[in-house]
Amino acid sequence: DGGITQSPKYLFRKEGQNVTLSCEQNLNHDAMYWYRQDPGQGLRLIYYSQIVNDFQKGDIAEGYSVSREKKESFPLTVTSAQKNPTAFYLCASSIPQARVGRTEAFFGQGTRLTVV
Amino acid sequence: AQTVTQSQPEMSVQEAETVTLSCTYDTSESDYYLFWYKQPPSRQMILVIRQEAYKQQNATENRFSVNFQKAAKSFSLKISDSQLGDAAMYFCAYRSAWAGTASKLTFGTGTRLQVTL
Numbered sequence: 001d002g003g004i005t006q007s008p009k010y011l012f013r014k015e016g017q018n019v020t021l022s023c024e025q026n027l028n029h030d031a032m033y034w035y036r037q038d039p040g041q042g043l044r045l046i047y048y049s050q051i052v053n054d055f056q057k058g059d060i061a062e063g064y065s066v067s068r069e070k071k072e073s074f075p076l077t078v079t080s081a082q083k084n085p086t087a088f089y090l091c092a093s094s095i096p097q098a099r100v101g102r103t104e105a106f107f108g109q110g111t112r113l114t115v116v
Numbered sequence: 117a118q119t120v121t122q123s124q125p126e127m128s129v130q131e132a133e134t135v136t137l138s139c140t141y142d143t144s145e146s147d148y149y150l151f152w153y154k155q156p157p158s159r160q161m162i163l164v165i166r167q168e169a170y171k172q173q174n175a176t177e178n179r180f181s182v183n184f185q186k187a188a189k190s191f192s193l194k195i196s197d198s199q200l201g202d203a204a205m206y207f208c209a210y211r212s213a214w215a216g217t218a219s220k221l222t223f224g225t226g227t228r229l230q231v232t233l
Contacts, residue, residue, distance in 0.1 A: 048220050103166060
């Protein structure tokens with residue numbers, strides 16, 4: 001079955017450490033996204049990528065980095081520069097040409113990151 | 117930049133009754149897409165319904181329907197015959213139809229729906 005896989009489901013990090021969240025999709029989607037979810041704030045966009053080897057900052061990119069070396073993969077690194085990294089992180093993918101085919105984004109099951 | 121506003125942090129409805137969740141958005145674009153997503157306690161995001169701005173007809177999916185008012189920039193979700201399984205967070209989202217850097221989704225802050233017996 002096609003879908004988006006995020007791993008791990010739960011992640012604990014010590015202060016000052018970098019950590020990488022994995023996101024893999026087999027939907028053959030060109031566009032991929034990373035969102036952060038905090039209570040009462042909805043989903044906020046961290047980074048997004050429309051094609052391989054290209055990505056753009058979202059609304060809250062500071063303290064995060066991404067890469068897009070393969071169409072299927074869009075890992076997110078939470079660096080030590082991120083002041084408050086404890087949150088729920090969601091990865092999504094979609095067809096970038098919005099008028100062609102299905103226009104919605106498909107989501108993974110998320111990763112809960114806790115800084116200890 | 118586009119913004120999406122959900123002014124109802126929480127709503128409650130009795131089983132089998134109808135409830136309407138509100139969403140307004142701000143954009144200078146004429147062509148875009150609007151969505152309602154459901155997030156149950158599992159936190160999996162599930163698409164409920166989508167609406168293309170160029171279509172005048174309101175979208176309907178079984179018990180779910182929208183009231184799309186383009187001039188007012190309003191996009192409300194109506195849930196009929198509410199069921200216990202409808203209890204979840206509901207997010208309204210906007211996506212530009214321009215196939216460029218604006219293909220990202222912008223979300224509102226969500227409405228938590230409780231369904232009571």
